[in-house]
Amino acid sequence: MKLSNKFTFVRILYAPIFLLLYFLPIYTGKFAALSMYIAIPLLIFAEFTDYLDGHYARKKNEVSDFGKMFDPFADVFLHLSTFVCYMASFGSMGGYMNPIFFILIMWREIAQNFLRMVAAKQGVAIAARKGGKFKTVMYIVAGFYALFLELLVRIDCVPACFGTLKIVSTVLFVICVILSYASFIDYLVHFGKMFKSE
Secondary structure, X not given: OOHHHHHHHHHHHHHHHHHHHHHHHHHHOOOHHHHHHHXXXXXXXXXXXXXXXXXXXXXXXXXXXXXXXXXXXXXXXXXXXXXXXXXXXXXXXXXXXXXXXXXXXXXXXXXXXXXXXXXXXXXOOOOOOHHHHHHHHHHHHHHHHHHHHHHXXXXXXXXXXXXXXXXXXXXXXHHHHHHHHHHHHHHHHHHHHHHHHO
């Protein structure tokens, strides 16, 4: 496997690890703070691999059609996994992401993958466009914000304004939904003509 694709694969490997670290304290009542101290640095590195795979793909001339599809797939795999976590919390404060938002984003990502499959059948590899990249950045921002709130809960440092902080989380995930569909429309405008021949 090429070095750039190895970095991409890290995001796929880390998704189930994050799920385990996040939910283990919820189900056992133990290791609440420790789980965050391990999960957060690892998630930071996993997200950083999104830069590393592109950097080394260009540096080592490893840009390929496979990589163009593998990279966004790994992003979706990781982000949907973390979003599932943010619908739950260790404490009694409730989750940080409305399940409806998760379903809307999941539908978008499934539709996007279908578009990529149709394109691949016709010999076209759809790489991430600027709108898709900006959407991904927003996923990361909203995700880490939710993770920060969960950290406050797990270290028992919940401020009096926690309810307001959760409203901010809701707003961030609303923006994620809006950007996800805006970028999907952009993909349809540029690649939707492929459906005409089907």
